[in-house]
Amino acid sequence: MVDITNQSLSEIVDNVKAKKISSTDLTKAYIKNIESAKKLNTFVTTTFDQALDKAKQFDAKPNYDQLLPGIPLAVKDLFCTENTKTTAGSNILNNFVPTYESTVTKNLWSNGSFLLGKLNCDEFAMGSSNETSFFGNVINPVEDQLVPGGSSGGSSSALAADLTPATIGTDTGGSIRQPASFTGTVGLKPTYGLCSRWGIVAFASSLDQAGPMTKTIKDSAIMLEAMSGFDKKDSTSINKKKEQYSKNLKDNIKGLKIGIPKEYRVDDMPKEIDELWEKGKKILKDLGAQLIDISLPHTKYALPTYYIVAPAEASSNLARYDGVRYGYRSQKGKDLIEMYENTRSEGFGDEVKRRILIGTYVLSSGYYDAYYLKAQKVRNLIKKDFDDNFLKVDAILTPSTPSSAFKIGEKTNDPVSMYLNDIFTVPVNLAGLPALSLPAGLDKQGLPLGLQLIGKALDEQKILNIGFAFEKNCAFKNKIEKWWL
Amino acid sequence: MSLNKEKIKHVAKLARISINEAKVDSLTKDLNSIFKFIEQLNELNTDKVEPLTSILNQSLRSRKDEINDGKIREKILKNSPKESEEFFVVPKVVE
Numbered sequence: 028m029v030d031i032t033n034q035s036l037s038e039i040v041d042n043v044k045a046k047k048i049s050s051t052d053l054t055k056a057y058i059k060n061i062e063s064a065k066k067l068n069t070f071v072t073t074t075f076d077q078a079l080d081k082a083k084q085f086d087a088k089p090n091y092d093q094l095l096p097g098i099p100l101a102v103k104d105l106f107c108t109e110n111t112k113t114t115a116g117s118n119i120l121n122n123f124v125p126t127y128e129s130t131v132t133k134n135l136w137s138n139g140s141f142l143l144g145k146l147n148c149d150e151f152a153m154g155s156s157n158e159t160s161f162f163g164n165v166i167n168p169v170e171d172q173l174v175p176g177g178s179s180g181g182s183s184s185a186l187a188a189d190l191t192p193a194t195i196g197t198d199t200g201g202s203i204r205q206p207a208s209f210t211g212t213v214g215l216k217p218t219y220g221l222c223s224r225w226g227i228v229a230f231a232s233s234l235d236q237a238g239p240m241t242k243t244i245k246d247s248a249i250m251l252e253a254m255s256g257f258d259k260k261d262s263t264s265i266n267k268k269k270e271q272y273s274k275n276l277k278d279n280i281k282g283l284k285i286g287i288p289k290e291y292r293v294d295d296m297p298k299e300i301d302e303l304w305e306k307g308k309k310i311l312k313d314l315g316a317q318l319i320d321i322s323l324p325h326t327k328y329a330l331p332t333y334y335i336v337a338p339a340e341a342s343s344n345l346a347r348y349d350g351v352r353y354g355y356r357s358q359k360g361k362d363l364i365e366m367y368e369n370t371r372s373e374g375f376g377d378e379v380k381r382r383i384l385i386g387t388y389v390l391s392s393g394y395y396d397a398y399y400l401k402a403q404k405v406r407n408l409i410k411k412d413f414d415d416n417f418l419k420v421d422a423i424l425t426p427s428t429p430s431s432a433f434k435i436g437e438k439t440n441d442p443v444s445m446y447l448n449d450i451f452t453v454p455v456n457l458a459g460l461p462a463l464s465l466p467a468g469l470d471k472q473g474l475p476l477g478l479q480l481i482g483k484a485l486d487e488q489k490i491l492n493i494g495f496a497f498e499k500n501c502a503f504k505n506k507i508e509k510w511w512l
Numbered sequence: 513m514s515l516n517k518e519k520i521k522h523v524a525k526l527a528r529i530s531i532n533e534a535k536v537d538s539l540t541k542d543l544n545s546i547f548k549f550i551e552q553l554n555e556l557n558t559d560k561v562e563p564l565t566s567i568l569n570q571s572l573r574s575r576k577d578e579i580n581d582g583k584i585r586e587k588i589l590k591n592s593p594k595e596s597e598e599f600f601v602v603p604k605v606v607e
Contacts, residue, residue: 126587220568233567262572331550342527349528351600353591363603368530380529381542384520387527401553403563408556410564442542443549459567484569 129226201452
């Protein structure tokens, strides 16, 4: 049996369709990879027996007319999976077994795929390095001792290490795009409302959005097509016709106008990031796109706005964890109130507690106008910056992150320095727009760096097309030595 | 503004999180550095700006008020830390 786990999802799908590999053999190959990569700490739960059963069922009665025929997939442990433990990386959900399936995972399964396991992530998706997980930090397969990014760090690591052919994450402030950038993979945050939030453990409901994490742009298009779609169970789901992103993928970007925002050149940004951005601009220009200098004047206020809006929504969403109906319950405390307080103190980690306290404070009586209302006003200004510029340009090109992957422990003592990781990704969530991080180069230590393409609302096809053309002309090659074997 | 320890303990009470006394100092330091960062927003005059209420150009859908689910008591109780017959059990509230 030839190992095909290093191939892209679309190549693997072609191999399954051509009957060059059975779903069972494919699944066994991934199980073997996963079992030999425990050091990366990517999986919280594996569902191997169930996956092999599904693979056998597929092989006995194959249906090749699906987007993901007989494909095993691991997903971030923030998606509720029926009868499979779902932890959100938290002690407070350590024993939670959902009795229902999230809409996006259900969509993936109805396109022919099945669950291989649940991937580690920052606790409640709060973090940029996967170091806040109750289940320990995840290692970046690019190099031992490096973080894989976060919060979808288990997803980015498992994908780059060939432990799943593709995966899905969630992105509230950069949690798909930043880990994709740190691991040399492709991460797409769709337009707010394109993928259902139903059955996803909630962090900040006006920002959360699920999206694909893949090795190639084509794979991203396939996954987005499979997972997206209107869902009446999500009140903010957009009701529109389903797009055929993979079929409509085109690499002709001649004449497209690409905005280059001057505010994304921040002080003390490493020279290599600047050079990478220049390289990206040149590739798009050589392909016939027109570069246009633009200004997004409120960019610097995006992160401070985010750190009001996201914790405020989180403090409200996480009020449900009270030790009564599900999840962890403390045995300490003499009455109901003490039981709540101890449950939440023992169940949540430090970063989650910090954010609940920030959120509770900014929403509390007497402070609401000064913080939350102020932030919602600035959020409007940030959205307007984008709206104004998208009258002139088709897409915007920026770096994905202000640095390459950093060392484990390097930023854990200073929350603000950790938050600055998301400086280029957060504005997009505040404005509800789609954005793609694509691998674009390596820094001098050989670590991957990504560029970000931001699109108009519901213009995923266009940024995928630009990414597709870029990918063909960039010649990016990830250097992963599989040192853990 | 700065947050003192008493204020933080009060907010923790509101959030129903007990705070370990030994951690109050570091928590105070962290929260103050975060608020210093957040307060950059005060540079902006937003008197004439409307707050954003939805990023979607659509209003929230409403549905008919009718029963569309039910008879799933077992499922709802399945993950409870403690239950008795058909009820969630909590520490005694009324003497």
